Amino acid sequence: MSTVLPISSAVAVEPLPAQRSRGYWASVWLRLRRDPVAVGAAIVVLLLIALAVFGPWLAPSDPYQSSMLKRLKPIGTEGLPLGSDELGRDMLSRLIVGARLSLFIGITPVLCAFVLGTIIGIVAGYAGGLTNTLIMRTIDVFYAFPSVLLAIALSGTLGAGVVNSLISLTIVFIPQIARVAESVTTQVRTRDYVEAARASGASPFTIVRVHVLGNVLGPIFVYATSLIAVSMILASGLSFLGLGVKPPEPEWGLMLNTLRTAIYVQPWVAALPGAMIFITSISFNILSDGLRSAMDNKG
């Protein structure tokens, strides 16, 4: 073996990669586009967001205008395509205008929890050891309560109101997101490329920013997307219990609550806000599922 191998080291005599490369997110997008169910869900989500943004201009009539004469009309009544509620307000307008508030209180807590939970989880996961134990056991205390119970307890303590219900939902979701963030960070932390970055003398902050963040945000984002559905339902539940949005504001959870007495008189009308919540939450769920499989796929 002491003779020099007759192989040149100057040039890699290996095939070159065939075609121009795409970035990671570009290839995720490409795969997502090939998944018809996910694309359908994405379209529904986009429509709902459009509804939330343009709702007040799209509504055919005033969602606050009540009428004693037009109470609890069935679906298909003239001038009231989706019937009317217990105060004679136009259901279609209320559902359209309600999209803004419903989506807002559904998405905002998840967004806040995504930011805070990711920070907490990455710190715990990257630091490891005692720091990890302290942070994660504290998180576990919150995690031990069922989300509904915790949301109600926090909302009840903070007092009724939209802002307080947003805060309490954020607190409910932080531990869940932090856990996912911690577990993916712990996995990434031991990869050789993180070791190599440490070996090049980079500070923990730089390593997290350049090498950890890009590799953990995807899975955390997918998980957070799936929480939007839960958040919508919990927020609706809080409104239903009178802890969130106050009447006469149109919000799907609150509408479900006020219409529940009419369930025997106009069951279809009473079920409409529930149907909206269902469509929204299932669309977000399917979309997050699609994202997950689009991101899992390597290569």
Next chain:
Amino acid sequence: MDALKDLGGPAQPLLTIKGLVKHFPLKKDPLGRGGGVVRAVDGVDFEVLKGETLGVVGESGCGKSTTARLLMQLIEPTRGEVVFDGREVGSRDLPLKEFRRQVQMVFQDSYASLNPRLTIEDSIAFGPQVHGVSRRESVERARDLLARVGLSPQRFAERYPHELSGGQRQRVNIARALALQPRMVILDEAVSALDKSVEAQVINLLLDLKAEFGLTYVFISHDLNVVRYVSDRVMVMYLGQVAEIGPADALYDAPAHPYTRALLSSMPSMDPDHRTEEAALAGDPPNPINPPSGCRFHPRCALAAPVCGKVVPERIVTSSRHAVSCLIHEAGSGHPMATEARREAA
């Protein structure tokens, strides 16, 4: 970033390791039982001379990679000193960040050691940027290095790691290690995962780069042929300790430690006149949680005597730069073959 100075002159070892120990504590069970330690590296001393390649060989689990990670300061040693060119690592003379500019590492898994979300050039340019080189200059240096390791920058710089083959990725890892213009590179099984033909290319590349940049290598591998081909000196490790260390030719031609002999005899020979004669090693190395008493190799040693289970062998220098830890070579150690050794010495 300016060029790195040679401080102690050519005679001073680049790296001196004294009494390096790494024990990994084991978790206790809920009843408080267990809780021993894994003696991954247990008292290792050696030097790496300027400009040489020190090969490190040994079976899996003998502490080769732990030693590499300790050298690189990726894990904290339980005890022991790492002195780089006369200055202790982590002291005021040589802060860790400065040390890490001078010593770099190439890992075995070429895929896992590149960030999948960064382009090749960004991965290589990361190190220089950490040390204050501007982004533009770092990327320029990354492209130069890519060309130097045989990858055309036009075609590879903006690729992602998954688009490259194993050999190409390992070239990228080598470029990344060289981007900081280090004086020493630790190659932890850097070519072990590659195909033989690609391995030969990458080894020759490493040798060229060493000559061009005046590098010092610590070359860790389980492949005895490759180690002999690249190394000036070779260190044989067994269960977290150094069994034998010496010039590659002397060690391969006249191994002094029975373990080295057994390792070398397990090496398939191309020459029918040198068929495997001695019995190759049987069984696995013992558990590093509970290493055998005395000489750690004695339960598997063909030449073991009762004294081997009781006395820990000292390191004996048999000739210049060749040292072995075996009672056979320790005069008056009580081993039946030791007296002979003494007579030879006299």
